[in-house]
Amino acid sequence: MKVLIIDDEPLARSIVNEYLQKHPELELAQECGDGFEGLKAIQQHQPDLIFLDIQMPKITGFEMLELIDQPPSVIFTTAFDEYAIKAFEAHAVDYLLKPFNQERFDKAIAKWNEQKATSSEKSTQDLLESASQSPSQSQRIVVKNGSKIKIIPVHDVFYLEAADDYVKIHTSEGYFLKNKTMSHFEKSLDGEQFVRSHRSYIVNVQQITRIDPYEKDGHVAILRSGAKVPVSRSGYGKLKEVLGL
Amino acid sequence: MVLHYFGLPPKAATIDSAICNTLLLLACLLVMNTLRYYLPRGQQYINIFSICLFLTVVWLLLSKVLLKLTLGHYPGYNELLHYSLSIRFSIAFLLLGCVTMISILWYNQKEQVENETRKSGAEKLAKEAELFKLRQQLQPHFLFNSLNSINALIGSRPAEARKMVQQLSDFLRGTIKKEDTQWVNLQEELQYLELYLDIEKVRFGNRLATVVQIDEGALQLKLPALLLQPIVENAIKFGLYDTTGDTTIRIYATKEESNLIIRVENPFDPETSSPKQGTGFGLKSVQRRLYLLFARTDLLVTGAKENIFTTIVKIPQVADGV
Numbered sequence: 001m002k003v004l005i006i007d008d009e010p011l012a013r014s015i016v017n018e019y020l021q022k023h024p025e026l027e028l029a030q031e032c033g034d035g036f037e038g039l040k041a042i043q044q045h046q047p048d049l050i051f052l053d054i055q056m057p058k059i060t061g062f063e064m065l066e067l068i069d070q071p072p073s074v075i076f077t078t079a080f081d082e083y084a085i086k087a088f089e090a091h092a093v094d095y096l097l098k099p100f101n102q103e104r105f106d107k108a109i110a111k112w113n114e115q116k117a118t119s120s121e122k123s124t125q126d127l128l129e130s131a132s133q134s135p136s137q138s139q140r141i142v143v144k145n146g147s148k149i150k151i152i153p154v155h156d157v158f159y160l161e162a163a164d165d166y167v168k169i170h171t172s173e174g175y176f177l178k179n180k181t182m183s184h185f186e187k188s189l190d191g192e193q194f195v196r197s198h199r200s201y202i203v204n205v206q207q208i209t210r211i212d213p214y215e216k217d218g219h220v221a222i223l224r225s226g227a228k229v230p231v232s233r234s235g236y237g238k239l240k241e242v243l244g245l
Numbered sequence: 246m247v248l249h250y251f252g253l254p255p256k257a258a259t260i261d262s263a264i265c266n267t268l269l270l271l272a273c274l275l276v277m278n279t280l281r282y283y284l285p286r287g288q289q290y291i292n293i294f295s296i297c298l299f300l301t302v303v304w305l306l307l308s309k310v311l312l313k314l315t316l317g318h319y320p321g322y323n324e325l326l327h328y329s330l331s332i333r334f335s336i337a338f339l340l341l342g343c344v345t346m347i348s349i350l351w352y353n354q355k356e357q358v359e360n361e362t363r364k365s366g367a368e369k370l371a372k373e374a375e376l377f378k379l380r381q382q383l384q385p386h387f388l389f390n391s392l393n394s395i396n397a398l399i400g401s402r403p404a405e406a407r408k409m410v411q412q413l414s415d416f417l418r419g420t421i422k423k424e425d426t427q428w429v430n431l432q433e434e435l436q437y438l439e440l441y442l443d444i445e446k447v448r449f450g451n452r453l454a455t456v457v458q459i460d461e462g463a464l465q466l467k468l469p470a471l472l473l474q475p476i477v478e479n480a481i482k483f484g485l486y487d488t489t490g491d492t493t494i495r496i497y498a499t500k501e502e503s504n505l506i507i508r509v510e511n512p513f514d515p516e517t518s519s520p521k522q523g524t525g526f527g528l529k530s531v532q533r534r535l536y537l538l539f540a541r542t543d544l545l546v547t548g549a550k551e552n553i554f555t556t557i558v559k560i561p562q563v564a565d566g567v
Contacts, residue, residue: 008486009390010450015397034489055386057487058517079389098393151517 002029002045006038006061007053007077012098016051016077019105026109035064036149047072049112051096054078059149062131063142067149069179071124073116075108084131091127129184141169143176150176154193158207159229160185162200170227195242197221197235205242257319264315265308269337272304273344280348284356297345301338305330387444388417394448409447416440420471427470431463431498431505434473441474442494445481453485456495463498466505468560469538475531476509476556483554484511505560513554528556539563 003026005013013031020026029045032038034057042050052074054061062084065071076088076095088095093115094108141152152171161168166177167185186196197203207223211231214220219231221239231239239245253261276296309326316322391413398406419437435457446453477496484492495510528545535544539561546557 008489009394009448011394011397011448012390014401015393018397018400036489055486057489057514079393080385098389099396101396 001026001049002047003027004030004032004038004041004045004047004050006032006035006041006050006056006064008033008056009053012053012077015099016105019102022102022106023109035059035061038064039067039149042068042072049073049075051075051077054081054084059142059151062128065124066128066142067144073112074124074127075112087127087131091124091130141178143169143178145176152176154189155204155206157194157204158223158225158227159204160194160202172225192242195235195238197229197231197239199232201229201231201235203229203231203239205239208239208243211236211239253319253322253325257316257322261312261316264311265333268304268308268311269340272300272337272341276300276341276345277348280345280352284349284352293345293349294342297338297341301334301341304337304341305334308333384420388413390448391444398447405447409444412440412444416444420474428467429470430465430467431459431507432465434468434470435459435496438473438477438496441477442481445485449485452491453481454491454493456493458496459498460500462500463505466498466500466560466562468505468507469534472531472534472558472560473507476507476528476558479528480509480511480554480556483513487517488512488514503562505562507558507560509556509558511554512552513549515552531558 003020005016005028007013007016017028017031020028026049029047030041032041036058038050038052050072052061054076055078061076065074073093075093076084077098078084078095079098085095094111096104096108139154141154141157143150143152152169156171158170158172160182161170162182163177165179167180167182168175169178182196182200182202185194185202189202193205194202195205203221203223207225208221209224211219211221214230217233219236221229221231223229309330312326313323391409395406395409395413398409416437419440442453442455477494480494484494492512497508499506528547532542532545535558536542544559548555
């Protein structure tokens with residue numbers, strides 16, 4: 001079985017490596033110092049299990065997982081993050097709070113083996129869903145654009161549009177696709193700034209220049225970029241509330 | 246006393262004025278005492294006016310009765326009293342009115358001052374709680390990750406583990422011991438920062454390098470304790486935690502006129518963190534503290550050029566802090 005260690009501190013990686021010596025069935029494929037390296041290594045090695053830190057340069061551990069279509073099993077190793085811990089408790093295979101000892105490490109491996117045997121693997125999607133509620137996660141959106149990774153600060157987002165299984169994120173540089181649901185973004189983005197104006201649209205209120213009536217019942221929001229975003233009747237009510245009209 | 250000129254004997258005039266003035270004084274005290282516990286609000290000036298009027302009438306009747314009883318036997322006094330009633334009334338009403346107004350102003354003022362002290366007290370508490378919270382956000386990460394590094398070193402390099410335990414202990418002791426109000430000299434503060442930076446160097450291996458350049462004359466200059474710490478933490482956060490590859494943090498200190506100038510430079514990743522974000526976290530508390538200490542907002546300046554973020558802090562050398 002192949003494993004990866006993804007952590008930005010060399011000593012933190014070395015201790016996991018040291019604890020792994022007791023588990024000869026697990027072969028360490030690579031150690032990675034940040035999420036970008038991690039992404040590449042996951043594609044290259046297709047590991048069965050990864051040890052993943054949350055706070056890392058470039059992109060966080062959660063953001064990295066979001067970019068993988070079929071994420072492997074994950075055991076998180078982290079020092080302190082109240083939101084992350086909440087998410088782990090519900091959905092992770094296991095999580096190791098630094099510093100941890102060999103016994104605790106062995107227990108996590110045993111837990112993973114058990115879950116594999118009973119095929120009751122916890123869903124990484126659910127984990128990411130609940131981790132996305134943390135304040136640090138709602139400040140930016142990480143997307144994959146071909147082989148490149150793009151980090152979009154939320155204030156650069158004009159509006160979001162539902163598109164089948166994806167959500168189109170419209171920005172000044174065009175749009176990016178993310179494999180998420182509208183309700184995911186509705187929940188994770190700041191409700192004071194992003195309003196679900198329509199079943200298929202979420203709009204950044206700071207981009208709105210005016211709201212015009214449209215056809216008989218509806219409205220349309222005109223953004224600074226000139227884009228027009230449909231506003232349903234209930235969406236109009238929500239917008240009025242947020243804008244204090 | 247004026248009554249003396251109206252042909253009243255000095256003794257009678259004295260008694261008259263004594264009675265009138267004592268009663269008037271009592272009325273004034275009554276008004277002041279009432280207002281102490283009950284302050285009229287907003288549109289109740291008509292009430293105040295009527296109370297003054299009422300008190301004046303009561304005062305006049307009382308003094309008339311008393312004066313008649315005590316001084317009635319003086320020839321011509323009763324007529325004089327009768328004529329002077331209207332004058333007495335106006336004087337007393339004016340006086341009572343004035344006393345009432347002054348009391349209201351006085352107690353209002355007092356109440357305002359009290360409110361203000363309470364408000365500033367509450368603000369101070371909120372601020373302290375906020376600063377505490379800000380510090381707490383970084384500390385646990387740093388602490389647990391350092392312990393994790395020590396844990397890793399124990400197996401492979403025990404001597405280094407022991408050294409790091411020492412550094413971490415000294416660093417923590419410094420954080421606990423120092424108070425925000427204390428002034429220290431730059432040399433002490435730098436020794437303390439050195440501990441912090443050394444720990445980070447162990448955590449991140451060879452990735453972190455530091456350059457510290459201090460002018461000879463600046464070493465003994467004073468600065469508020471723990472002021473530099475959040476600035477360097479911020480530099481580490483954006484320069485080391487949020488970047489990959491080697492990082493150099495530079496700290497320069499010079500003396501300019503009567504100011505201590507400290508410049509901290511760190512690289513940052515323009516892709517993932519905008520400099521606007523950089524002024525947010527730890528530096529807001531620095532800005533706030535500088536304002537509270539010196540009542541100036543121009544002492545902390547930040548700037549970003551290419552991928553280098555610079556923080557410059559100016560600390561006036563004031564006599565009472567030294």
